[in-house]
Amino acid sequence: MTNGSSGDPGTPAQPKRGRAASKAEFRAQVQATRADLERQVQARKAQLDATNERIEARTGRNLILAILIGLGFGLLMLFSLIFVxxxxxxxxxxxxxxxxxxxxxxxxxxxxxxxxxxxxxxxxxxxxxxxxxxxxxxxxxxxxxxxxxxxxxxxxxxxxxxxxxxxxxxxxxxxxxxxxxxxxxxxxxxxxxxxEDGGEWWVLAFIVLVVAVDTGAYVSGLSFGKHPMAPTISPKKTWEGFAGAALVAMVAGVLLAIFMIGEDWWFGIVFGLVVLLTATVGDLAESLIKRDLGIKDMSSWLPGHGGFLDRLDSILPSAAAAYALFLIFG
Incomplete structure (x- = not known):
């Protein structure tokens, strides 16, 4: 009788302790999963930061900020050219x-x-x-x-x-x-x-072509660049980058000529090579001015890019070349 009465109060305590243990185990699993996710995020962030630092050391600019700002300006110019x-x-x-x-x-x-x-x-x-x-x-x-x-x-x-x-x-x-x-x-x-009549498409075409040339030189130079093109003026510019830019310029020039401004394919090659030369000369000319003045960037108004003139250096002479091509062929 005594054994029976002493065992009755203990029977409901077992399930309570089991539920408490299950909750504690669940919380531990959640915390472990959360900690593992945080470690993975930190590891990915560290890898991204290290990659960005290597690219910045190689090219002299913050790639992520440069892309974001470039996209913003690109969308603004695209909207304005197409609509107003x-x-x-x-x-x-x-x-x-x-x-x-x-x-x-x-x-x-x-x-x-x-x-x-x-x-x-x-x-x-x-x-x-x-x-x-x-x-x-x-x-x-x-x-x-x-x-x-x-x-x-x-x-x-x-x-x-x-x-x-x-x-x-x-x-x-x-x-x-x-x-x-x-x-x-x-x-x-x-x-x-x-x-000019239809000039907005020519403007858009030469700007896209300049961006294509700059991107081709950037990617090719970053991947294969070994031989400096003008070491005393712009040490980061290489002949490998120039070759990559030339290939991209001709392909993009042909596509833009046919599908955007309604010209023959051969004009696209001329268009691409002319903009390749003006964009490269413009980049080197601005680098020469900055070297003469003893500065790295014209300003810090555009993070990842430097200043406005640092982004316009290739576009400015290309605008004059595109206008001349329009007068001759357009």
Missing amino acids: KELFMVVVVAAAGFAALELTQAFRGAGRLVPRVPTVVAAVVIVPASYYLHSGGQLVALSGGILLVWVWRLIEEAARPQKVGGAQLLRDLGSGALVQLYVALLASFAVLLLA
Whole structure:
């Protein structure tokens, strides 16, 4: 009787302890799974960071940020070109203004006193003048812009208590003219082309071709690059990268010629090779300017890219080349 009464209270305790053990085991499994997932995420992040660091050390830019910013600008330009041509003109105005300001700041950092306000104003005005008044408006705006920058600088010099030497003043005036010729004039060719009938497709085609050339050179140089192309100007640019860019340029040129601008396949090869040369020369020219000024990037406004001019260096001369090809073949 005693044994029976003492065993009755113990019978429901066994299932309770079993359920508690099951819950504890389940929580332990969940925690172990969570810890394993966190370790995997950290490992993947570490691998991605290491890969990005190697690419950045090789190419000098943050690949992920560069891709994201590039996609954003690409979508903006695509929308503006396809739907509202005037909106693309606004994009060019902004790009030219920021690029002109960057180059002006770089010159001033090197001791060349290029005035900021008239330089940016002149670079902005030439864009709508070229779009609405065509080549005549482009020439007038360019001449007036250079004159405005020069007069502004001479007035500044006259008001300075301590004058600079004649050689320094000539360098300042020459640098001010260079900003207008290099940034404003070349950018205005894009809107000259845009203003033509069907010109938006030519603009889109040459921009896509420049991106294809840049991507081909980037991937090919990163994978196979061993022989520097211009080590004193741009050490990261290689002949292997140039060869890869040439192949991509011809293929992309043919496809764009046939399917976007309605030209023959052979024109696509000409188109691709011309843009390959102008994009490469533009890249090297900007690298030469930066090396002369002792800077790595024109600015840090575009993470992963540097500055606006660092992204426009290949596009600017290619815009002039595309406009010339349009006048000849289009």
